[in-house]
Amino acid sequence: MHDPTRVDPEAPAAPRPSALSARERELDTCLRATLEPAPEAVTRVVNQALAHARTSPVARRRHRPPRRPRRSFVWSAAALAAGLLIAALLAMPMRPGKPIAAQTAVGNAEPGAIPAAGGAVPAPRVRRITIRSIDGIITVQTPGGKASMFRAGAHQPAAGSTILVRHQRSKG
Amino acid sequence: MDLEETLQALASPLLRYCLGRTGDRALAEEVAQEALAALALRWQRRGPPESPPGFAFAIARRRAFRALARRRLLLPLLALGASSNGHDPLADPERRTLERDTLARTLAAIRALPARDREALLIVAAGELPGAEAARLLGLSRSALKMRVLRARRRLCDLLEENDARPDPR
Secondary structure, three states, X not given: OOOOOOOOOOOOOXXXXXXXXXXXXXXXXXXXXXXOOOHHHHHHHHHHHHHHHXXXXXXXXXXXXXXXXXXXXXXXXXXXXXXXXXXXXXXXXXXXXXXOEEEEEOOOOEOOEOOOOOOEEOOOOOXXXXXXXXXXXXXEEOOOOOEEEEEOOOOOOOOOOEEEEEOOOOOO | OOHHHHHXXXXXXXXXXXXXXXXXXXXXXXHHHHHHHHHHHHHHHHOOOOOXXXXXXXXXXXXXXXXXXXXXXXXXXXXXXXXXXXXXXXXXXXXHHHHHHHHHHHHHHHXXXXXXXXXHHHHHHHOOOOHHHHHHHHOOOHHHHHHHHHHHHHHHHHHHHHHHHOOOOO
């Protein structure tokens, strides 16, 4: 009985799918021969490509001595440094309008008898605090010379007590 | 491998591919030269690419596409120029006519192939790019590429035979 799974050793081997038939090989050869460029064309293309590469900006840059840093680069670096300096100055905590918190010791102030003017209290971040009235408004003089108004609240500070000074926007 | 040797080795297959792709010797030279120049620049700038043939063929494919699109736009002007330009670079008119006829027939048959099959056949058969690189270039698996090239060869054979069997209209 015929067994379809049995391999006949004398049967010719099936062609591999990757192997080209003679006709296909011949077609490839014909195609190449038909499209074959003239030797002058090959030389011309290679020479022109090489010449183009030799005269390209990249090739020229290779043979050029290193340049000085550009003047614009120096100017941009200077401008950047100046900008950073200005930004640092503007970001200083004493600038009016910038919210800061400073613990200020009210040294010689007496309860209920805050000096009307001229009393100076040293503070860690505020150069001078002048307490001008006892109605809860405290004037703080900043290093920039501008006066900002602070409301101390209902409680008068006791001598030696610590008050929290909140920096507010300058009233002009 | 040296840059010049690589360019020499690549020039012929690249020109064949470009001619098959564009159907015009001058345009094929232009495209091949641009691809080789790009390869030379790349070589000088960052050393040889992983596969110089793959690199050059990828560039040539794109440039050929662009050149054909450009030519399609300028077709009316080119037709005018061709009718007035009688320059003949080959000396022997009989040989020239025969060569031109064979080439014209082959190019016509190639043009009649579907675009995908034509591209695969030209890269593998005319450009002689190895299978793995050609498959990577076309974004196909190796087996799909083989199938496509096989189909293109069969169609091209049929087309050429049809052309041969057809009587010459002249």
